[in-house]
Amino acid sequence: MNNNDSINKVIKVENLTKKFGSFVAVDNISFEVGKGEIFGFLGANGAGKTTAMRMLCGLSKASSGKAKVAGFDIYKQTEEIKKRIGYMSQKFSLYEDLTVYENIRLYGGIYGIKEKDIKPRAYDLLENLNFLDKKDALVKSLPLGWKQKLAFSVAVFHKPKLVFLDEPTGGVDPKTRRQFWEQIYEAASRGITIFVTTHYMDEAEYCDRLSIMVDGKIEALDSPQNLKKQFNVNSMEDVFHTLASKAKRGD
Amino acid sequence: MEIVNTYNLVKKYGETYALDGLNLSINKGELFGLIGADGAGKTTVFRILTSLILPDSGDAKILNLDIKEDYKEIRKNIGYMPGKFSLYLDLSVYENLKFFASVFGISIEENMDIIYPIYKHLEKFKDRKAGKLSGGMKQKLALSCALIHKPKILFLDEPTTGVDPVSRKEFWEMLKMLKSQGITIIVSTPYMDEANMCDRIALMRKGKLMSINSPKNIIKDFDEVLYEIKSDNMYQLLNDIREFKKTKRAYTFGVSHHLILEKDSKDEILEYLKTRNHKNIFINRVEPNIEDCYLQIESLYE
Amino acid sequence: MKKFLAFVQKEFYHILRDKRTMLILLAMPIAMIVIFGFAISTELQNVDVGVLAPNKTSSIRQIINKINANKYFTIVKEIDNSKDIDKSMKQGDIDIAIVFNSNFNSDPKIQIVIDSSNPNLANSEMFYISSILKDYFQDANRNINLKPSIKTNTRMLYNPQMKSSYNFVPGIMGMIFILICALMTSVSIVREKERGSMEVLLVSPVKPIIIIFAKMVPYFVVSCANLLTILLLAFTLLQIPMNGSILFLCLISLIYIFLSLAFGLLVSSLVETQVAAMFASLLGLLLPVLMLSGMIFPIDNMPIILQWISNIVPAKWYISAVRKIMIEGLEFTYVLKESIILTVMSIFLIIVALKKYKNRLE
Incomplete structure (x- = not known):
């Protein structure tokens, strides 16, 4: 691999492992994610996705292995990493009792964006979303689809290199789900790397590359098309079933 | 009962x-x-x-x-x-x-x-x-x-x-x-x-x-003609088919995009997409599933 | 009945498996007794006294010796001029200064300066020191036949040593039962609402009254255990004399425990989250117990409105009854008023709570 290539890798993971006592939650995983890539991180409940994601975000310390996120070491430079990543989960991202603008300002402040820069950038964001007239509306008064759009925009407001999306579309209707993915596409086309987990297999198809975790290990890693070819099936659903039904853990 | x-x-x-x-x-x-x-x-x-x-x-x-x-x-x-x-x-x-x-x-x-x-x-x-x-x-x-x-x-x-x-x-x-x-x-x-x-x-x-x-x-009851469409640049493709004036609805659908056109405009959209530099365009009529129906019905309510 | 027992069994599983909470519940009375009985005390201990005497006549020396001989007071400093009094007090060297006038023999005058930043303490210090002085002058009068002054003779009844634990033990009892019965019961009911299991129970044919009473049983048992611990500690560790009947004491405590349970139930039917239940119990129940029950602040000294309000604080009646039985050793007939008030309150609360308790979610 040449030098240039390794610079373009936003995530580099080598033999990463996390143990809780004798339980190996994440078992020796290795993968790379390139700049601007939409990387799907799939696996059954309890396969170790959340644990792996936490280690990459610098929230949880790995037991062994190496990993670099946005060029920084996950053991020593977690603060640097946190400045350069965005995070959005289904459960929490916006404060419902703050207005749209207040939420944006808050996140801008959290990521150390200068006060004088926040305002123009916030207005740009609101204009892009066609939200300008909703600037002072409380977030809880917005429809779900809007909230989600806003949550994503806020997660990338500080122009991170990489954004982690943890089941961002659970329980969301088909239309809102699609709008959301279009936003992801758009962000990726601007060079933001997307790291996403989902239980929707059609969403898996939208990813450039996918990994499927089973019992803490990465059992498959490729583009959706190649995976289907590799397992000789027609849909990602079938790929997932073939792999995940091998799982022994939990049950 | x-x-x-x-x-x-x-x-x-x-x-x-x-x-x-x-x-x-x-x-x-x-x-x-x-x-x-x-x-x-x-x-x-x-x-x-x-x-x-x-x-x-x-x-x-x-x-x-x-x-x-x-x-x-x-x-x-x-x-x-x-x-x-x-x-x-x-x-x-x-x-x-x-x-x-x-x-x-x-x-x-x-x-x-x-x-x-x-x-x-x-x-x-x-x-x-x-x-x-x-x-x-x-x-x-x-x-x-x-x-x-x-x-x-x-x-x-x-x-x-x-x-x-x-x-x-x-x-x-x-x-x-x-x-x-x-x-x-x-x-x-x-x-x-x-x-x-x-x-x-x-x-x-x-x-x-x-x-x-x-x-x-x-x-x-899905009473429209539904196409799936693909090309090498899927995100650009979605934006482009939406701009096409005879497109009624277009949305992502896993590997492909689903597309509903005004009557008999399939050939026209192919020509149009070529002018937008899309390569490996693939378009095919498909049967709808429940999700297509949901989106169709919902569009009637908006 | 079978259903009821199944519920009770389940409730016991819950609280027995939550080891940490269980430990807190059982250890709390012990901790409170220790804290209130020893650490937080309004009793006099080690009071440092400074003396300013321009001429040390023999009678002054006698007085100083008498004070020094008392176990509560120690003369630590002789002060030269009145300016130093303030200084020594600020530095914390002395708590009290006794100032004799310069011609003490012919015209005896004593000024007592007390650090009254803690007024309760200052009061007792004042009381003690003046009784020592009074004592001295009475003896002196007899010997040298000075003109007779008015004799006051104070006798402290029931708590001759003015031990604060006598006051606090009934207060602790009033507090513990509210905490355990009201707070824990309401939190445990609301937890089921929060976790969604209440929905399943409501959809089943079980009568709400079964769910509710089953919730109360384990906390009732824990409270009885606590009652026992408190009484044991009170007699052994704090050596509070049990002047009255233990049976009456337990009886009135049971009424109070039941009342606290009813309170918890009422709280649980009014709130939706565990946090809200906690706040409601702490603000709505514990605070009045601390402030308005007479446990810390004497009710007679309160503004008249607060005195009225204190009448609806059950802990006031309970604490008063416990004091009467435990410390004063009165017969049950003397606490009849308290018992009746507490019983009526309990019945009222349980009726309101059951009325408020819904068969549906809203």
Whole structure:
């Protein structure tokens, strides 16, 4: 691999492992994610996705292995990493009792964006979303689809290199789900790397590359098309079933 | 024979209508699906039908019993698994089951035959605390607890939300098995693909029914020509087909985009896309599925 | 009945498996007794006294010796001029200064300066020191036949050593039962609402009254255990004399425990989250117990409105009854008023709570 290539890798993971006592939650995983890539991180409940994601975000310390996120070491430079990543989960991202603008300002402040820069950038964001007239509306008064759009925009407001999306579309209707993915596409086309987990297999198809975790290990890693070819099936659903039904853990 | 009937159910929370005049009838022995997003009103329907809340107006009958007057009788005959997880995590598998059996004044053994196909997966963990079970196992236990008194109707509120595809599939297999034993099952889900497993479905949106029919008939009612379309740059493709003046609707659909055009404009769009420098364009007519139908019906309501 | 027992069994599983909470519940009375009985004390201990005497006549020396001989007071400093009094007090060297006038023999005058930043303490210090002085002058009068002054003779009844634990033990009892019964019961009911299991129970044919009473049983048992611990500790560790009948004491405590349970039940039917239940119990129940029950602040000194309000604080009646039985050793007939008030309150609360308790979610 040449030098240039390794610079373009936003995530580099080598033999990463996390143990809780004798339980190996994440078992020796290795993968790379390139700049601007939409990387799907799939696996059954309890396969170790959340644990792996936490280690990459610098929230949880790995037991062994190496990993670099946005060029920084996950053991020593977690603060640097946190400045350069965005995070959005289904459960929490916006404060419902703050207005749209207040939420944006808050996140801008959290990521150390200068006060004088926040305002123009916030207005740009609101204009892009066609939200300008909703600037002072409380977030809880917005429809779900809007909230989600806003949550994503806020997660990338500080122009991170990489954004982690943890089941961002659970329980969301088909239309809102699609709008959301279009936003992801758009962000990726601007060079933001997307790291996403989902239980929707059609969403898996939208990813450039996918990994499927089973019992803490990465059992498959490729583009959706190649995976289907590799397992000789027609849909990602079938790929997932073939792999995940091998799982022994939990049950 | 109809086992559930609702007449113009209305329920308001503050200014928003959770239910806005809902009319629904469900047949005995059916596996009936309520399909809709968060906020469509699915949970409110369940809560009214299980006698947990009263509607602001309208009526409903279950097993020919009135939900307002005869709630005591209704409660003896239904099983309910709420969306929020409802087992006691500090009790063991067996203790949970025993407790829910005693709530209905019966022993586990009395109705073991009905839950056994599900419980058999759990038997070897029967002394494990419910909190230590995996997601799929918890779900099986919750289902066993909801079934232990042999209810005539089973209400399941989003049992598969946040559950991985493999466990979801297993869960639906169990539901089919229960249906074959004659239990009427009413289940809600935000997953469109699960709709195909139901005998009939109701598509809900903002407290109203958009459509109620068998999945097959709902698909049959899709009266437009649907294309799937692909090219090398999928995101650009979506933007471009949306700009095309004869495009009615276009949306992502897994590997391809789905596209509904005005009549006879397929060739025209191909020409148009070539001018936009798309390579390897592939367009093909496809049959719609429930998700396409949901999106079609929803577009009519906007 | 079978259903009821199944519920009770389940409730016992819950609280027995939550080891940490269980430990807190059982250890709390012990901790409170220790804290209130020893650490937080309004008794006099080690009071440092400074003396300013321009001429040290023999009578002054006698007085100083008498004070120094008392176990509560120690003369630590002789002060030269009145400015130093303030200084020494600020530095914390002395708590009290005794100032004799310069012609003490012919015209005896004594000024007592007390650091009254803690008024309760200052009061008792004042009381003690003046009784020592009074004592001295009475003796002196007899010997040298000075003109007779008015004799006051104070006798402290029931608590001759003015031990603060006598006051606090009934207060602790009033507090513990509210905490355990009201707070824990309401939190445990609301927990079921929060986790969604209440929905399942409501949808079942079980009568709400069964759910509710089953919730109360374990906390009732824990409270009885606590009652026992408190009484044991009170007699052994704090050596509080049990002047009255233990049976009456237990009886009135049971009424109070039941009342606290009813309170918890009422709270649980009014709130939706565990946090809200906690706040409601702490603000609505514990605070009045601390402030308005007479446990810390004497009710007679309160503004008249607060005195009225204190009448609806059950702990006031309970604490008063416990004091009467435990410390004063009165017969049950003397606490009849308290017992009746508490019983009526309990019945009222349980009726309101059961009325408020809904068969449905809202």
